[in-house]
Amino acid sequence: MxxxxxxxxxxxxxxxxxxxxxxxxxxxxxxxxxxxxxxxxxxxxxxxxxxxxxxxxxxxxxxxxxxxxxxxxxxxxxxxxxxxxxxxxxxxxxxxxxxxxxxxxxxxxxxxxxxxxxxxxxxxxxxxxxxxxxxxxxxSDTIILESLTVRKKNIHGRVAYILLFFADQIYEDKYFELPLNRREIAEFIGKTTENVIRTLSEFRKDGIIKIFGKFIEIVDKEKLQQISDFG
Amino acid sequence: MxxxxxxxxxxxxxxxxxxxxxxxxxxxxxxxxxxxxxxxxxxxxxxxxxxxxxxxxxxxxxxxxxxxxxxxxxxxxxxxxxxxxxxxxxxxxxxxxxxxxxxxxxxxxxxxxxxxxxxxxxxxxxxxxxxxxxxxxxxSDTIILESLTVRKKNIHGRVAYILLFFADQIYEDKYFELPLNRREIAEFIGKTTENVIRTLSEFRKDGIIKIFGKFIEIVDKEKLQQISDFG
DNA sequence: GTCATAGTATGATAAATATCATAACTTTAT
DNA sequence: ATAAAGTTATGATATTTATCATACTATGAC
Incomplete structure (x- = not known):
């Protein structure tokens, strides 16, 4: 500093x-x-x-x-x-x-x-x-209302939500470097590290995203949005 | 009105x-x-x-x-x-x-x-x-920080937390009438109605509380506090 | 009262998630 | 360059929680 x-x-x-x-x-x-x-x-x-x-x-x-x-x-x-x-x-x-x-x-x-x-x-x-x-x-409002939004989602919904959060609100790009490691994502969405990793792998296998270490490319944004909304 | x-x-x-x-x-x-x-x-x-x-x-x-x-x-x-x-x-x-x-x-x-x-x-x-x-x-602070506190608890911890919330912060009495029905408690702590009911039953069977419909008596407050803290 | 409705209760089962174990891969420190 | 530590990854299993089914109980409308 x-x-x-x-x-x-x-x-x-x-x-x-x-x-x-x-x-x-x-x-x-x-x-x-x-x-x-x-x-x-x-x-x-x-x-x-x-x-x-x-x-x-x-x-x-x-x-x-x-x-x-x-x-x-x-x-x-x-x-x-x-x-x-x-x-x-x-x-x-x-x-x-x-x-x-x-x-x-x-x-x-x-x-x-x-x-x-x-x-x-x-x-x-x-x-x-x-x-x-x-x-x-x-x-404060945003934090409170977003935490309610996240709370009602399952792990797929939450991971999708976070990915879209970074893509849309932070980097404004479908390709970006995750500023958090998997453990921190887990701490953010209130799930375990292993299940975050697993979910990311599933999204990759389903062709929704591509993973290059900390770099993520959102391939099927519509699908990801759907998972976030209904998951 | x-x-x-x-x-x-x-x-x-x-x-x-x-x-x-x-x-x-x-x-x-x-x-x-x-x-x-x-x-x-x-x-x-x-x-x-x-x-x-x-x-x-x-x-x-x-x-x-x-x-x-x-x-x-x-x-x-x-x-x-x-x-x-x-x-x-x-x-x-x-x-x-x-x-x-x-x-x-x-x-x-x-x-x-x-x-x-x-x-x-x-x-x-x-x-x-x-x-x-x-x-x-x-x-706002209270809402945000309490929601974080609740988020990390399992259902036993959450139900215990709510019971203590009413006993300590609202009614200041170990005997009180629940202002919420079981479904609403579930909506408060983010779990299902059935599991809230089940958890209350378990607390009753373990002699931690007594249940008379919507009236609750906290019998073993120390134990309940423990469940809330570590659950 | 009695009928309908909502709330409470409990069991059986399914689904979601956590935990434990292990391994490959990355990064960091020496 | 290599060891140590941390991160990512995946499978097997255990635990937690949700869902479904079915009573039983209380409450309000008529």
Missing amino acids: KEAPNKCDCEKCDVKEMFYEHVEEQHIEVVCNIKIEKAFKKGDMIIEEGKPIESFIYLKSGLVKLFKHREDEKGQIIIIAKPFDFVNLLSVFSDTNYNYSVTALEDSVTCNLDLDYIKDMIRANGEFALSIMKKISKV | KEAPNKCDCEKCDVKEMFYEHVEEQHIEVVCNIKIEKAFKKGDMIIEEGKPIESFIYLKSGLVKLFKHREDEKGQIIIIAKPFDFVNLLSVFSDTNYNYSVTALEDSVTCNLDLDYIKDMIRANGEFALSIMKKISKV
């Missing part, structure tokens, strides 16, 4: 837009000055469960996973966050310490703003407050 | 406290005047999936369930909300329509505030905004 020079030059940054829309010019400059960018290598720990929440963290580039660590047993992945998602979406405003960890699945850069400063901005600017609430609620 | 006279006399109302702490006297009076109390009978629909979100709804008394309706299949219960929990915690600030329903499990009374009015208050008062965010985030 290393710190990078500060600039407010990211396109598509919702936070910046919120500021531009609702905050006066001189405050924006302050934000751009106090924000700290941090670069992480694949596998690096970005947030550690139990540590105090001191920053408002936003993903500028890369890909990260939020997960709960489990002593003996296997962990549980809560969500995969992509650029311009909040990284510390949970607990930021409701708790003092993180109750989940975040690590980088790919080389990633985060934007970090002092949480007290953001809180001051919220206090000072209700319109900004409303924008932040909207954004944060949206993320 | 019937409307009741408006008063701001509820003890323990977080919303009122938020107002008292952060809003000027004259505004509080306005809130108390515009708020509408609605009474619902057990089984009544409070919020219907798909309908527009127009109010900020707070549970004053009773017990409700939030759930997603599923056409053909069985539904899915998202959470049981008790008094002073927000009822429309999800989507209030992030969506225009409800994507879940709420019904009364017991006779219930809700406090309804015009959502646009609350939004105006948030815009006008950042400190109030921060209080609301804190409260809403807390509820």
